[in-house]
Amino acid sequence: MNPARRASDREGAHLLDPPLPFEMRPRIERALADARLQAFVNGATLERDRGRVRVCQEAFGADLEALRELAGQVKQHTLDHLDVYLEQFIDQATAAGAHVHLAADANEANEIALSLARASGCKLCVKSKSMVTEEIGLLPRLQEIGVETIETDLGEFIIQLDKDAPSHIVTPMIHKDRSAVARAFQRELGAPYTEDPEELTRIARRYLRAKYREAGLGISGANFLVAETGTLVLCTNEGNGSFCVSGPRLHVAFAGIEKVIPRLEHLSLFLKLLARSATAQAITVYTTMITGPRRAADHDGPKALHIVLADNGRTHLLRGESRELLRCIRCGACLNACPVYRKVGGGHAYGAVYSGPIGAAITPLFKGLANYRDLPQASSLCGACAEACPVKIDLPRHLVRLRQRAVEGHLTGFFERCVFRLWRIVLERSRLYRVATAMQRVFLRAIGARAGGKPPHGDGRWVWRAPGLLRGWTSQRDLLSPPSRGFRDWWRERAKEDKP
Amino acid sequence: MTREDEGGRGQKLAGPLAQRTLAVGTRAEGRGREDFLVRVRAALNRHGREHVPEPPPLEEKLVRRVSAEEDLVARFAERAAGAGVKVVRTAMRALPAELGALLEELEARRVTVSLSESPLAAQVHAGLAAARRTVVDWRAEQGLEAHYDVDAGITDVVAAIAETGSLVMAADAQHSRGTHLVPPAHVAVVRASDIVPDLIDIFRRLREAGQGMSASTVIVTGPSKTADIEGILITGVHGPGRVAVLLVEDS
Numbered sequence: 165m166n167p168a169r170r171a172s173d174r175e176g177a178h179l180l181d182p183p184l185p186f187e188m189r190p191r192i193e194r195a196l197a198d199a200r201l202q203a204f205v206n207g208a209t210l211e212r213d214r215g216r217v218r219v220c221q222e223a224f225g226a227d228l229e230a231l232r233e234l235a236g237q238v239k240q241h242t243l244d245h246l247d248v249y250l251e252q253f254i255d256q257a258t259a260a261g262a263h264v265h266l267a268a269d270a271n272e273a274n275e276i277a278l279s280l281a282r283a284s285g286c287k288l289c290v291k292s293k294s295m296v297t298e299e300i301g302l303l304p305r306l307q308e309i310g311v312e313t314i315e316t317d318l319g320e321f322i323i324q325l326d327k328d329a330p331s332h333i334v335t336p337m338i339h340k341d342r343s344a345v346a347r348a349f350q351r352e353l354g355a356p357y358t359e360d361p362e363e364l365t366r367i368a369r370r371y372l373r374a375k376y377r378e379a380g381l382g383i384s385g386a387n388f389l390v391a392e393t394g395t396l397v398l399c400t401n402e403g404n405g406s407f408c409v410s411g412p413r414l415h416v417a418f419a420g421i422e423k424v425i426p427r428l429e430h431l432s433l434f435l436k437l438l439a440r441s442a443t444a445q446a447i448t449v450y451t452t453m454i455t456g457p458r459r460a461a462d463h464d465g466p467k468a469l470h471i472v473l474a475d476n477g478r479t480h481l482l483r484g485e486s487r488e489l490l491r492c493i494r495c496g497a498c499l500n501a502c503p504v505y506r507k508v509g510g511g512h513a514y515g516a517v518y519s520g521p522i523g524a525a526i527t528p529l530f531k532g533l534a535n536y537r538d539l540p541q542a543s544s545l546c547g548a549c550a551e552a553c554p555v556k557i558d559l560p561r562h563l564v565r566l567r568q569r570a571v572e573g574h575l576t577g578f579f580e581r582c583v584f585r586l587w588r589i590v591l592e593r594s595r596l597y598r599v600a601t602a603m604q605r606v607f608l609r610a611i612g613a614r615a616g617g618k619p620p621h622g623d624g625r626w627v628w629r630a631p632g633l634l635r636g637w638t639s640q641r642d643l644l645s646p647p648s649r650g651f652r653d654w655w656r657e658r659a660k661e662d663k664p
Numbered sequence: 665m666t667r668e669d670e671g672g673r674g675q676k677l678a679g680p681l682a683q684r685t686l687a688v689g690t691r692a693e694g695r696g697r698e699d700f701l702v703r704v705r706a707a708l709n710r711h712g713r714e715h716v717p718e719p720p721p722l723e724e725k726l727v728r729r730v731s732a733e734e735d736l737v738a739r740f741a742e743r744a745a746g747a748g749v750k751v752v753r754t755a756m757r758a759l760p761a762e763l764g765a766l767l768e769e770l771e772a773r774r775v776t777v778s779l780s781e782s783p784l785a786a787q788v789h790a791g792l793a794a795a796r797r798t799v800v801d802w803r804a805e806q807g808l809e810a811h812y813d814v815d816a817g818i819t820d821v822v823a824a825i826a827e828t829g830s831l832v833m834a835a836d837a838q839h840s841r842g843t844h845l846v847p848p849a850h851v852a853v854v855r856a857s858d859i860v861p862d863l864i865d866i867f868r869r870l871r872e873a874g875q876g877m878s879a880s881t882v883i884v885t886g887p888s889k890t891a892d893i894e895g896i897l898i899t900g901v902h903g904p905g906r907v908a909v910l911l912v913e914d915s
Contacts, residue, residue, distance in 0.1 A: 208895055223729065230726050237720045245717050247704045252716060254697065260879070266700040318901055319892035337892055345893055361893040365901055372902065377812060393877065403845060403888040403903025410841040410880065411808050421704070426719040428871045432863040433727050443891075446743075447828045447863075450903065451883040453870075459879050461837040464807045475703070482707035 176329035179512050186515040188538035195509030201339055205510045208338040213500040215444025223440065235437055236556035238430055239491035246482065249391040249424045256394025260456030262469040270300035273474045277302055277416060280470055281311050284414045286380030289313040292405040293320060294385025295333065295494060296418040296474050298517045314375050316404035318368055325352045331510035333518065334442050334496035339510050382412035386419035388434060392427040395455045399438060399448040406452050415466035421473050422490035434493060437554040441495040477530040489526050489562060491555040498522050498549035498559060504542050514539060521549035525562040533566060537575045540566035601650065608645035622647040730827040730861040737913060740859050743829030747886030750908040759912060760791030766908055767795055770849045772815035774798045778843040779820045784912065788818060788853055802840045811846035818851045819843050823869065827862045830885040834878035841880050849906040856913045
């Protein structure tokens with residue numbers, strides 16, 4: 165971990181870059197105790213999730229499945245031939261006048277950015293959303309060399325002002341309310357206190373416009389990289405991306421190598437799925453396609469375009485079965501669909517740049533399973549994420565595999581290992597199994613007897629409060645005990661009766 | 665930056681910027697590129713270069729949502745309106761007057777204009793003259809500066825998309841990147857013949873342009889918006905808060 169980065173004044177940095185190994189439990193407990201946070205995150209994500217289902221149904225009807233399958237296949241194909249498509253992208257982008265840099269890891273990516281910034285002499289940088297720059301921790305590094313970098317996406321801007329961290333990869337401030345924004349604007353911008361969202365947005369617009377006009381450097385991410393033409397594609401609703409890549413004289417774009425798609429025509433497929441999956445819109449308001457810096461005849465646009473393609477652990481995922489995870493187009497649909505994400509109050513609980521189901525799957529692979537062993541456990545494997553994913557990543561399967569690897573790597577706790585060893589011993593021996601189930605029946609019926617109440621069928625008894633480990637379960641649910649006679653015995657008796 | 669860069673296709677950056685970057689990290693030429701790609705190939709269990717394979721075909725039947733048989737003008741108008749765009753259907757002859765009325769409604773005194781030379785452009789300029797609006801010349805100032813000080817930007821379009829109600833604009837000698845983006849209002853003059861059915865058609869058209877493709881092509885669907893603050897929808901965050909289309913049906 166870079167000590168200079170720790171010393172940055174961005175307090176929010178520790179939220180997504182915590183001490184390792186990361187302990188998820190304290191953050192979960194804090195979130196569960198915060199009713200307001202829960203209500204916020206719940207409302208925001210549920211609405212988006214339902215919206216996604218609705219607009220996809222309206223637009224595609226029965227074709228949705230086939231479209232998702234096609235999108236998944238195109239992405240998988242690209243990954244299976246990533247070397248070729250990367251080369252094609254590099255060649256095409258270079259032919260269009262861009263400079264393409266290849267960064268093996270975070271350090272290299274930062275060094276490229278810093279040297280470009282230094283050489284340009286720019287002191288002010290305007291930036292639109294880029295997950296890669298969050299991965300590599302670029303902003304504090306730019307700060308160190310005297311380049312003021314302003315996040316221009318409204319949510320990211322507010323979070324930056326408030327020294328906070330984003331809690332969702334698409335809608336970064338679902339955990340913040342308007343009064344927090346009002347306070348931040350008053351404190352940092354000297355603006356009069358107002359909680360009116362329109363007024364707050366106007367304040368931000370005025371402030372950021374001044375920055376757009378002054379900035380010599382624009383940094384962006386890229387939603388897609390088109391190999392066929394060397395084109396960068398940026399999708400925003402606010403238009404901040406367009407400002408960042410059209411105004412400043414130097415544009416540096418960051419993208420993970422997995423963002424490549426083969427042809428321009430494939431954009432039609434991905435654009436139709438992306439915004440619907442992310443924010444229940446047919447398409448983002450601005451889809452900006454950049455192919456090289458300004459042409460000789462253009463009056464405006466960057467004089468120089470530098471594209472930084474980052475590996476930063478992706479070639480590691482490219483091997484074997486985790487390759488599928490690189491299909492991700494960062495739509496956030498899985499975050500919105502995940503009941504666990506909702507309950508734990510959003511992304512901060514995951515302690516990493518990528519949260520939700522996709523974050524739980526890739527963070528341990530990027531940062532080491534021993535460092536983030538809680539993340540794959542934070543799932544009930546309900547499969548909502550797999551159903552939501554527009555490129556059909558089977559996230560539950562990847563989470564299960566990570567759990568397997570945790571067991572193989574002896575990363576599970578002592579108690580858990582004992583319980584599962586006992587479980588296995590019992591299940592492998594039928595006599596022991598029968599004894600265990602009989603004991604369970606007797607026990608549950610005994611404690612159930614005190615509660616009473618008629619069961620829906622059979623003669624099971626309601627257990628309203630179980631002791632010990634089961635207390636947590638029964639605090640929210642009623643448990644129905646097994647009936648007085650087990651299925652095997654019932655079956656055996658029936659078989660006897662049936663015999664002549 | 666100390667040296668002007670000519671930019672343009674295939675030309676390298678000259679001057680201090682290029683020299684500096686040569687010393688840093690992995691450039692896409694030479695050894696750095698090969699090393700990087702070798703790592704990718706190793707992860708794919710491949711040991712040599714292969715040629716560009718055929719990607720899965722884009723099943724048109726599946727992906728296309730709007731076909732040429734439909735009433736594209738009506739569909740475009742409906743979708744654009746749904747995206748928050750004011751659509752005014754008009755004819756060539758009525759264009760100047762309608763433009764004047766629209767600018768009046770937008771309270772736009774000063775405008776910037778990005779139009780290709782055409783009869784349509786002539787009508788727009790006639791309308792601006794008749795309504796006595798000030799046309800600010802964006803070429804007279806650096807970069808996007810001129811657009812910050814006007815009330816509206818008026819553009820034509822490369823195409824419009826019926827499926828989504830979108831406008832497609834591209835930067836070139838006659839079209840600034842800022843006209844549709846910086847002023848608080850954007851007025852687009854769209855011919856019925858500009859409208860293509862589906863997103864698929866746009867990318868086909870752009871592909872056909874090949875090397876001639878603009879350095880910046882934008883698909884804009886409605887006014888700038890955000891819902892970052894408590895999920896409340898607000899327009900006009902960075903880009904224009906008001907977008908209007910003059911849909912000229914007889915051209």
